[in-house]
Amino acid sequence: MLVSRHLTKSFGRLRALDDVGVSMERGQSVLLIGPNGSGKTTFIKCVLGLVIPDKGELTLDGTCLLDNPTLRRNIGYMPQIGRFPDHLKVGQIIEMMREIRRGTHIRSDEDLIDAFEIGKLAHKTARTLSGGMRQKLSACLAFLFDPEILILDEPTAGLDPLAAEILKEKVRAERAKNKLILLTSHILSDLDEITSDVLYLIDGRIRFYRPIAELFEEHGDPKLGRVIAKIMRETADA
């Protein structure tokens, strides 16, 4: 469904992405991991059209994503840091997104708005929201238009345990509806239960891209954090 070929992007001298080729299908939940600066966010931003790659191509069901902004109607994005116009109220922000997206989607999904009780925040201005509340609002907006692909950048960072559980449950439910989920996280133990595949990037290159079950089996350890630490150590030794 989502395919990248030879995707390359440099920022000055830094190679953020170097010849990245992956193929992701509906029903997968791909966890992007790697050290800081390994290209995770750059990859996500390329898919979203926020960063324009130097070389390579990105296609969604065979159609080029870079030339077709309207294809982004199929993608829901929850950024790492959600910031909204300071003086708009939460209710207005949601209303604005609905207006912008009018006619681009078939159905709305308000599960998270209800689950996070965003209605209670409707009259707060964006400036007064705490980090966690912003994350909740970002999550609601990402799911609101029932997209086929969900891109969540550090989704649980800043969320309280209850909200994180609600979000994970939602991700699980959406994946069951045969959607593609793309996640990044620094805290590996946090998301392994909703991950089907792990894409490990180092210095903009793919170190491996494998089903999580296979990794667990190979290393005889059901904790993703430990498995990754082991692999990193092996890489460092070699």
Place this chain on the structure above:
Amino acid sequence: MLKIVKYVIRDIIRSRIIIAYALILLAASFGLFNLGGDVSKGLIGMLSLVLLVVPLVCLIFGTIHFYNSYEFIELLASQPLKRGTILMGEYLGVALALCGALLLGAGLPVLLYAATATGFTLLAVGLALTLIFVAIAFLGAVATRDKARGVGMAMLVWFYFALLHGGLMLLILFAFEDYPLEKPTMAMIALNPIDLGRVVVLLQMDVSALMGYTGALMKDLLGTTTGIASAAGILTLWLLIPLALACWIFRKKDL
């Protein structure tokens, strides 16, 4: 695009800075009209106020607004919207809000004290400068990633157009006073939107002969109507070129 404009304006109005801008303009304008005694003196005072303050506020406010909206622009860019639509939405929101503040702060006093062709020309020049300097602010902000540098550049731009350009022009005029300088002078005026605005209002005031070299020159060379028309044409270029450049850069920018 209009949907974005609507919410940008709503956000700006609630920030209250723009209301403070309108009120300060209002107070200063009433002061100028009441202290000066006669209307034309008031208008000259207003002219200086508009030519100095409007570009400064537009540059600083436009630049800071763009940087503060960065994450939100990123979110908009991840939606099925074209980059050009997003930038124009943000631009029109800021520019129209500032135009509104100017109409309130300077328009109301002009309407009350000097509802003449000159008064309205002054307002039109103020509005044109608002559109132009917000466009220049956006160009600077789109081209520079760093906020401190962007704001610094905006202030330098203001310093150049409001103060330095005139000084340089005088310097050149003095240095080459033995030569015919009509055409080069005109070209130098065209290179500064603030000067152009001043010339338009002064031509309209019909005191251009008393208002120094540039006014007399312009009147002599072009006559009032052609002078104003060509100045308006060049001002339009001052709006369209920065805006088009900003769009062009923004379309290829990595957010």
